[in-house]
Amino acid sequence: MEIELEDQKRAEIFKTLSDANRLKIIRTLQASNREMTCGEVGAQLSISKSTVSYHFKALRAVGLTNTRKEAQSKYLSLNQETFNKYLPGFLDSL
Amino acid sequence: MEIELEDQKRAEIFKTLSDANRLKIIRTLQASNREMTCGEVGAQLSISKSTVSYHFKALRAVGLTNTRKEAQSKYLSLNQETFNKYLPGFLDSL
DNA sequence: TTTTTATTTCTATAATTATCGAACTAAAAG
């Protein structure tokens, strides 16, 4: 990939990670080691559902998470590939 | 360090990295493998001196760089320790 | 001392961001 584009992509990923709530969400997902729903995460971190939805979307948009829809629920899990590519060793450093 | 504080610190570092110009500065420093001045970096990346100064300050503030003042010039270099602690493997992935 | 060089600070501006409650959508349960 061209450097200019790589930097743009990297900057987007870092921007997504530059929010304490999103980092908490990531740590929560990493610690649970399974898929989690918006509701579960929101309850655990005491954040309003609209805000959690906003963050879920941001994480998904840059490929840091995978999503799976089932009935009314949406399940999020970490996308290890993206972390490995752009932030090798980061998840383990959490 | 307490998790809450660690997340805040991490978020700050990521925020600092979430700008394409700052990533370019970091790559430039990494590639040159030596100290560089505001002027050198600005010239190489075609950014105004006040903007470069602003970014230099931001990088220094979160400990991503070291600075050395000599005469009117200020030299920046990467702070490997911070990168190793918060972003192991990142510099090599650039 | 005057001028040049390097960087910083100030000012203003335009753009982006995170947040929550309210309204909305869609599916499950009753």
Added chain:
DNA sequence: CTTTTAGTTCGATAATTATAGAAATAAAAA
């Protein structure tokens, strides 16, 4: 069909951000 449950979108707000030019600072050079 109605109600509940889960999540999304909208609207408003408050805060932060990157940017460049102009003015200020400080040291070197002439």
